[in-house]
Amino acid sequence: MRKTARYSALAAAGLLALSSLTACANDAAGTASSGSKGDGKGTKVKIMVGGLDKVIYLPAMLTQRLGYFDAEGLDVELLSEPAGVQAETALVSGQVQGAVGFYDHTLDLQVKGKHVESVVQFSHAPGEVEIVSTKKADDITSPKDFKGKKLGVTGLGSSTDFLTKYLAVKNGVKVSxxxxxxxxxxxxxxxxLQQGAIDGGMTTDPTVANILAKKAGKVLLDMRTPAGSQAALGGPYPSSSLYMQTDWVNAHKDTVQKMVNAFVKTLKWMSTHSASEIADKMPADYSQGNKVLYASAIESTLPMFTDDGVMPKNGPETVEKVLKAFNPAVQKADVDLDKTYTTEFVDKVAD
Structure with a gap:
């Protein structure tokens, strides 16, 4: 397993560059990203990503940059929204054919009568970090201290919202x-965080790296590794994935297979290359000329990724347990986990 980056070793002179990195990456994520156009004759697919600049969703842009969409004869357009819940909305409204976001949305949508499934699983841990403000570090030493606090999430109804609620309830704090x-x-x-609008919150790299470098916050819970997921959530937590509407998957199996082929090839490539090599492949404006700092942000999150796109054993059960802890709709529902993901396409990927 790769070692987590040691942010304390970052040179003070690099702090400004890291701040620029995050700001620029978020600006870039707010615009559409043209996919692997090739000669324009490939099969057109639009994918909405819950934040293209987020390291947890790095396989989306990396697959494009490595040319693997082109190699499969696909014309992929990557679009971006700041939160996974917005990517979900774009998918169910038919604006896009796929969404790169957290697997837990497939369960949430099934309860709401929407049939969506993960077709390739990027991760077996959330890749999320619960950060507390440096000023509140003495007051918040565990989720038991969430009571009365203002906690940041990417969006209401997002996966960070789900996980925050679970951590609270698990530790005796009501959602209310x-x-x-x-x-x-x-x-x-x-x-x-700096202005006190929140006392803490859940976020991912490169935001985590920036906060630690600025000494604006401290890590309360680190779920960027399988071990961290086990400790906080009681099991593997499949998060980042490509999920699509089941009807569309069934009607376009050849296209879905090509998508899965490309993503699995990327995951295998990531497993045999360093964070620095990965950073080298990403858009230049993601690193703002300082790939060492960007590579540090990538390095800390790499342990969350699978190398084969396979749903981790007992992963869906962990996600269901998390959602049932605080969501009355899921508590009352008879969720069919087999319909929230498929291994059909991953199983057919050539070695």
């Missing part, structure tokens, strides 16, 4: 006893 605040990620999250 704390206030979730939608602050997005990157500069908006950091600003909210």
């Amino acid at each position: 006893e704390f206030t979730p605040v939608a602050v997005g990620a990157g500069p908006t999250f950091i600003s909210a």
Whole structure:
């Protein structure tokens, strides 16, 4: 397993560059990203990503940059929204054919009568970090201290919202006893933390790296590794994935297979290359000329990724347990986990 980056070793002179990295990456994520156009004759697919700049969703852009969509004869357009819940909305409304976001949305949507399934699983841990403001570090030493606090999430109804509620309930704090605040990620999250609009919150890299470098917050819970997921959630937590509407999957199996082929090839490539090599493949404006700092942000999150796209054993059960802890609709529902994901396409990927 790769070692987590040691942010304390970052040179003070690099702090400004890291701040620029996060800000620029978020600006880039707010616009559409043209996919692997090739000669324009490939099969057209639009994918909405819950934040293209987020390291947890890195396989989307990396697959494009490595040319694997082109190699499969696909014309992929990557689009971006700041939160996974917005990517979900774009999918169910038919604006896009696929969404790169957390697997837990497939369960949430099934309860709401929407049939969506993960077709390739990028991860076996959330990749999320619960950060507390440096000023509140003495007051918040565990989720038991969430009561009465304002906690940042990317968006209401997002996966960070789900996980925050679970951590609270698991530790004896009712959902009604704390206030979730939608602050997005990157500069908006950091600003909210520094200005006291939130006491803490859940976010991912490169936002985590920026906060630690600025000494604006401290890590309360680290779920960027399988071990961290086990400790906080009681099992593997499949998060980042490509999920699609089941009817569309069944009607376009050849296209879905090509998508899965490309993503699995990327996951295998990631498993045999360093964070620095991965950073080298990403858009230049993601690193702002300082790939060492960007590579540090990538390095800390790499342990969350699978190398084969396979749903981790007992992963769906962990996600269901998390959602049932606080969501009355899921508690009352008879969720059919077999319909929230498929291994059909991953099983057919050539070695």
